[in-house]
Ligand SMILES: Nc1ncnc2c1ncn2[C@@H]1O[C@H](COP(=O)(O)OP(=O)(O)OP(=O)(O)O)[C@@H](O)[C@H]1O
Ligand SMILES: C[C@@](O)(CCO)CC(=O)[O-]
C-alpha cells in the first residue's frame with residue numbers, strides 16, 4: 265500500500281513570535297511543498313522488519329528494526345490514530361536515543377528533532393509496522409518558510425491516509441483533498457510533531473500548511489482571509505541558518521525579563537495584524553486605490569519589522585536586505601522566526617520590471633537567493649498508488665497526438681517528459697524558483 269502526501273510551506277505577513285504570546289498573526293500558504301511517500305510493507309515484502317527513512321534531497325537513508333523500536337519504547341505497542349497525543353519527556357528521550365544510533369553527521373545535527381518527530385508520529389499513528397518513508401522538499405530547511413510544519417503535515421497526512429480512521433477510496437485518482445474533520449485531525453497530529461521540533465509552537469505554521477489559503481490566526485483559532493487584491497511578495501533567503509526553537513525561547517526569556525514592555529509590543533503587533541487583514545480583504549474601489557492599499561501594507565510591514573527588532577529576532581543579514589530594498593523605496597520584513605532565514609518584500613503592482621530586476625541583482629550580489637512564490641494556494645493533498653498508473657492513458661493519448669502531428673516521439677520520451685512535469689512536485693517548484701533568475705516574470 266502506498267500513498268503520497270504533499271503540504272505547502274508558508275509566509276507570515278505579520279505577527280510571528282507575538283502569535284506565540286496570544287497576538288493575532290496573518291499567514292499564507294506558498295506553492296513550495298514537502299512531499300512524503302509512505303509505503304507500508306506486507307509480510308512477504310518486509311524481510312527483517314525495518315522502518316526505513318529516505319531523505320532524498322540530502323541523500324540520507326536511516327533505518328531501524330521494529331524489534332529495536334519495541335525494545336526502546338516497550339509501552340508504546342498500540343497505535344491511536346484518532347487521539348493525537350503529546351510525546352512524554354521519557355518517550356522523547358528514547359526517540360532521541362534511537363535517532364542518535366543513526367550517527368547523523370555533525371553538520372546536520374538540526375535534523376535530529378525532525379527525525380524524532382517522524383518516529384513519534386509514525387509509531388503513534390501506524391504502530392510498529394515495517395515501512396519505507398521517502399521525503400523530498402522544495403523548501404529550504406530552517407529558513408522561515410515553515411519547512412518543519414510542512415514536514416509534519418505531509419507526514420501526518422500520509423500516515424492517517426493509510427490508517428483506519430480515514431475511510432478513503434484508495435484507487436489512484438490524482439491529488440485529492442481530505443474532508444474538514446480529517447484535516448483537523450492531521451492538523452492536531454502535525455502540531456504534536458511541531459512541538460517536538462519547536463518546543464512551544466503557536467500552531468500557525470501547521471494550520472496554514474494543512475488548510476492552505478491565507479489565514480488570520482489567534483490562540484489556536486483560524487479565520488480564512490479572501491484577498492481583495494493581488495499580492496506579490498519577493499522572498500529573499502539570506503541563507504543564514506537558524507533554529508526556530510532557540511529564537512522562540514529567546515523571545516520568551518526577554519518577555520520574562522521585561523513583561524510590561526513586551527506585553528505592549530505584543531499588543532501593538534495584534535493591532536497591526538488586524539489592520540493588515542482588513543486592508544488585504546477590503547475591495548479595491550475609487551476611494552481606496554490599489555496603490556493606497558499597498559502603501560498601507562508597506563507601512564504595517566515596516567512597523568511589524570521594527571517590533572520584531574524589539575523582540576531581538578532580527579539579524580545583520582536581514583538588516584542588509586532591509587537597507588537594500590529601502591534604496592528602491594520598497595518595504596520589507598523578516599518572515600518566520602527570523603535570526604537570518606527569509607525576508608519578504610512587497611512588490612507593488614505598478615513597479616516596473618526594470619526596478620525589480622535591479623533589486624534582485626543587488627540582493628544576489630550580497631550572496632542572497634531570491635524567489636517569487638504563489639501565495640494563498642492549496643493546503644495538504646494526498647495521492648494513492650504509484651504515479652504512473654493513473655497517468656498511463658494520458659501518456660498514450662499524447663503519443664497518439666504526436667504521431668498524428670508527425671513528431672517522432674516514442675512512449676518512453678513522452679513518459680520522461682510527463683514525469684519531469686508532474687512526478688516530483690519538487691521538480692515543478694524548482695522551475696518556479698528558477699523564475700527568479702528571469703525576473704521579467706515579476
Ligand atoms: N524535509 C525535511 N526532512 C527532515 N526534517 C525536516 C524537513 N523539513 C524540516 N525538517 C525539520 O525541521 C527543522 C527546521 O525547522 P525550523 O522550525 O527550525 O525552521 P522552519 O520551519 O524552516 O522555519 P520557521 O519555523 O521559521 O517557519 C529541521 O532542522 C528538521 O529537523
Ligand atoms: C516564530 C513563530 O511565531 C513562527 C515560525 O514560523 C513560531 C510559532 O508561531 O510557532
Ligand SMILES: [Mg+2]
Pocket residue numbers: 410411412413462469508
Ligand atoms: Mg518551523
